[in-house]
Amino acid sequence: MPSWNTVRDDFPALHQQVNGHPLVYLDNGATTQRPQVVIDAVSRFYAHDNANVHRGLHALSMRATAAYEGARARVARFINAAAPEEIIFTRGTTESLNLVAASWGSRLQPGDVILLTEMEHHSNLVPWQLVAARTGAKLRYVPVTGDEGKLDLSVLDQLLTPEVKVFAFTHISNTLGTINPVAELCARARQVGAISVVDAAQSVGHMPVDVRAIGCDFLAFSGHKMAAGTGIGALYGRRELLDAMPPWQGGGGMIAHVGFFESRWKPSPERFEAGTPNFGDAVGLAAACDYLDALGRAQLRRHDGELARLAYQKLSALPNIRLLGPAEEERGGLVSFALSDVHAHDVVTFADEDGIALRGGHHCNQPLMHKLGLTGTVRASFYLYNTAEEIDVLIASIRRIQKFFG
Amino acid sequence: MPSWNTVRDDFPALHQQVNGHPLVYLDNGATTQRPQVVIDAVSRFYAHDNANVHRGLHALSMRATAAYEGARARVARFINAAAPEEIIFTRGTTESLNLVAASWGSRLQPGDVILLTEMEHHSNLVPWQLVAARTGAKLRYVPVTGDEGKLDLSVLDQLLTPEVKVFAFTHISNTLGTINPVAELCARARQVGAISVVDAAQSVGHMPVDVRAIGCDFLAFSGHKMAAGTGIGALYGRRELLDAMPPWQGGGGMIAHVGFFESRWKPSPERFEAGTPNFGDAVGLAAACDYLDALGRAQLRRHDGELARLAYQKLSALPNIRLLGPAEEERGGLVSFALSDVHAHDVVTFADEDGIALRGGHHCNQPLMHKLGLTGTVRASFYLYNTAEEIDVLIASIRRIQKFFG
Amino acid sequence: MSADLTELYQQVILDHNKRPRNRGRLPTANRVAHGDNPTCGDQCSVYLRLENGKIADISFDGSGCAISQASSSLMTTQLKGKDAAEAASLYQQFHQIVTTGEAPEAISDLAAFAGVHTFPARIKCATLGWHAALNALKGDPIPATTESRLD
Amino acid sequence: MSADLTELYQQVILDHNKRPRNRGRLPTANRVAHGDNPTCGDQCSVYLRLENGKIADISFDGSGCAISQASSSLMTTQLKGKDAAEAASLYQQFHQIVTTGEAPEAISDLAAFAGVHTFPARIKCATLGWHAALNALKGDPIPATTESRLD
Ligand SMILES: Cc1ncc(COP(=O)(O)O)c(C=O)c1O
């Protein structure tokens, strides 16, 4: 049973020196670390219960199937889906969004509009560009107000017209830290008969997320951004939408009948899980859900939010710095900034010398960067094991960097 | 350094009792077990080097990138690809085949023909049905001769006409155990200007596979069928083909430039790896390559082949049994059979009582089963840790089953 | 042979598997439905003659394991003479038996399937024929499938 | 500051970063090429005036880290007066320096970039301008990219 007091002990990767300094891992927006219980859950599964799922009647296969379907039910509970069948396991957020764009999106037609926002990650942007090119649908964007990084909802009425068939947006911006009013956006989409697609990559592991309270049609997230391994993630979809969608990938496990020239499909979720799924990491994802729920996601949200506010406040006091994202209280667990005299890459390389892991660049938000007149920012992103002391280490490091290049 | 004498010690899952008997795991065609070194390689990576790849300049990210790209180079070496760039990491064989069918296949037109064989796994069949439905191309099948399970190459000339743009076939049939003459088939495809796609799910982990000796254009396989974890596999593709193909999934990591309304792509392999890849299990796959090469794949082939021949021979001596696949020496490491009085599922359930893991059913070969007038078979499939004694346990169990239902 | 396995393959089941009752295509049928279990390729067709809302005659056909064959066979003997509501209620009881192992009192031979509950992967085998029969009663032309994830 | 880092950010580099030489759009250019590093969004344009096969004048523009800015700046000072073959050979030497840390004897200021080899992720930064310059020499209108996986 994890506890907030000893939480750092749970993560083996944190206990190392980098360039002679204790590691300060502030790159959680890219991927979080995994607690030993998650690593062990996968190892134990492989050492005891490993067999292919679904098609087997022998003991190991039945155990593996129970573990895999148990993981599906656990993930459904984690986001309060109505049924396990509403969870499709994927490689992660990107594959989840490609699945919706390719399968649901195949019904789009010339004249239809896909509404996105200017703060979308490439993974919630390029799949829609691809389907737009295929179907003749058009893209439209909700603007971002500027450095403070809010969606300009004053123009939403003009943008959210009846031609809009899909409204896809991020829950928490991975660059700005903005938390979008997703329930409101979903309701607005519903009013014009559009489906809503929520990119929850940065939120599901960081705060309570309830798909029924949000009222979304689809929601996508990645295990590796919530203390689980890579190669696993999920797409939540409302059952009646999923069952009306054509398959995307074809292969073993998703078929009801295969003939040489025609086939029929199973219902969701199997229809969308062609081939051997990543059941090993699904078991790890379920263990991560247990881990995060034992700590409490409301507390997690508070923890990350407080660190982000503290960092924002201390960084604001530095000279020649430009901070992105909302200045007020409510922000996701990250801060993003640009120093006027030092390029983001030089900041990251120097901080690494102090044992600090930061990310510099466009954070897969090229069009937003371009709009803001930036080529990149430095991002510090927090998770449950980060501390206020680590922010002091960060600030001291940035000061040294500014001095060196000053 | 693994050794053949102690090979069973390397696999923790083998050392358990099932229903009061030592586990006899004969379901390797579905998934193999993982040696402790592979499990540990992934755990160790997560405990020490875990960070997102490619976009990071800090120490952990550089280590993770080196590990991931090192795994790509290792896999390239494993199948003798000309360059690491010819390896695209996927979830497994099924995703690899869907990638080729969707991306390369997007250039197909009405009048074009996709040539498959009647022994293809659903994963090398349904993706082509889907692309045929989208493009208007037609499917054609090389027939299987009957229970002995050979491709009827006498009609290949008639089938492999200039309209054929793709010839896709399995290296080793997962139901029949047939080893197809893949180099010859690739050469024949080349003669008519068709690309060749090899489903190597059942071969890459079981025998030496050299893509340049085979002369294939694409080759697909899964980590979990070669001692690595689930969620990782690869598509090999010849460089010039890959670089001429449009992307399939869109998102972070595969773009050269993203604007709001148009984007440009990176070259292969990044173009085909949208989103955070499964770098954790890629590290495990590289460890599995090391493990298998240390044992020696030629020896592995001999080991599996000998067990299959032994099993075939002992099963042939039983009454009321119908054996599938080639009777002669050369067969992959599996046997598939039907008892005339006992359904495959009852066999599997009874064998499980004796601790034996078998698979019963259509093995994702429904159309072939239908052609052979079967609804399913029982399959025993072998790997490096199986023994001749285990075949005796199997035969004794089948005898008891026949007696019970006799 | 273990107790669980003996319990699964009861004499009643082995008997119905070897000598299935009401097997084949019912020539006078006015309702038919097909069921399949995509996971294993098993198939079952159920043919009924409905007269005044009651099952006047019934047969089944198809291929499958001992459990599915015996279950379909036994089912036909139980459903003859029943109306749709009675059939649904009988299926409820049967479903309870195969999922929990608990048989309601005074239930017929169906209790022979209680052993199925320790083999969850076989529940689909036991219910394949029943799904087809209930679909046939509804006059539903869609193939029944035990891949509904709900048994 | 660690030895590696001091080695990476040598005085020459800091100087070129702060006061880049030949920066801006060369009005008389008759060749141009753009390079970008998709991983980080860095961009570099190189403008040349080729006269009788030699680089009569050269400038660069764009945005990037200290390494890429300094490298482009220093490069312009080295390439002036060279022909395509000499430029290619200079790049070969530079590439060797940034990948191995070994500078051929009697090489100019380029040796200041030897420290890059201990930071493999920064090799792309150091070569960005060079790729653009070589492409401009070829008259190749395609954007140079350091995402070729070969530096
Ligand atoms: C011949 C063959 N092809 C394709 C596959 C699909 O592989 P996977 O399920 O790992 O995608 C399998 C394994 O089931 C197979 O045996």
Ligand SMILES: Cc1ncc(COP(=O)(O)O)c(C=O)c1O
């Ligand atoms: C907001 C957002 N969306 C999508 C993604 C893509 O997630 P993944 O790379 O796990 O597919 C990320 C992470 O990079 C993200 O931050």
